[in-house]
Amino acid sequence: MNIAIAGASGRMGRMLIEAVLNDPDAALAGALDRAGSPQLGEDAGAFLGRHTGVTLTDDVERVMADADCLIDFTRPEGTMAHIEAALRHGTKLVIGTTGMTEAQQDVVRAASEKIGIMFAANMSVGVNVTLKLLEFAARYFSTGYDIEIIEAHHRHKVDAPSGTALAMGEAIAGALGRDLKDCAVYGRHGVTGERDPSTIGFSAIRGGDIVGDHTVLFAGTGERIEITHKSASRVSYAQGALRAARFLAAHGAGLYDMQDVLGLR
Incomplete structure (x- = not known):
């Protein structure tokens, strides 16, 4: 080809x-x-x-x-x-x-x-299998768990959140029957009030030469589950x-x- x-x-x-x-x-x-x-x-x-x-x-x-x-x-x-x-x-x-x-x-x-x-926002086989894992997990953590997506990239990246983080949010929102546009929260500052349990939070880190790290946190009462993908290259x-x-x-x-x-x- x-x-x-x-x-x-x-x-x-x-x-x-x-x-x-x-x-x-x-x-x-x-x-x-x-x-x-x-x-x-x-x-x-x-x-x-x-x-x-x-x-x-x-x-x-x-x-x-x-x-x-x-x-x-x-x-x-x-x-x-x-x-x-x-x-x-x-x-x-x-x-x-x-x-x-x-x-x-x-x-x-x-x-x-x-x-x-x-x-596709990310063409890594690992990331795309992770998206399927997130769909599965979201269905079982649909109530009683707060969902946060944390991503980190190199200092030169110009957009945030990353396309991969957004794809993860879309996969989770779809599994929960929600529209990401309606439930996404992009960063927090000041007096924000208590967390709305129906939201999906995003946090972006920029620094150094980080290729791409993504973690989805399902935080419940007395436990938390983290699904992470890290790119070294x-x-x-x-x-x-x-x-x-x-x-x-x-x-x-x-x-x-x-x-x-x-x-x-």
């Missing part, structure tokens, strides 16, 4: 390039970077000391024309532009971008009527993205997530 990578000079972009280069079933078809990036024109494998013949470019049209699938872990505004180009070229998309508005998510949903899109995200690309190769237009890719639906 001919795979292109967006955000190719970033931390996640480089991890994805390395994963594609090491996969015998994939070929690196393009490496997109932002206009004005000092890395434009460099070989995509330079950071590994490898010559690939693929150079970093900001020419979206050229990359889309050569790729079967684009893997995009960039920012919402970049992803919106990539979707427009993907629609023109019929290129499938694996999207791991977080921090999208509802309107931007509507754009993703509309595009999936014409091309195959796998859209972005490798799991890259491998999950490649797995998603293989899934899309066998599927047509539609909006999919990692639950579909892993058969957990």
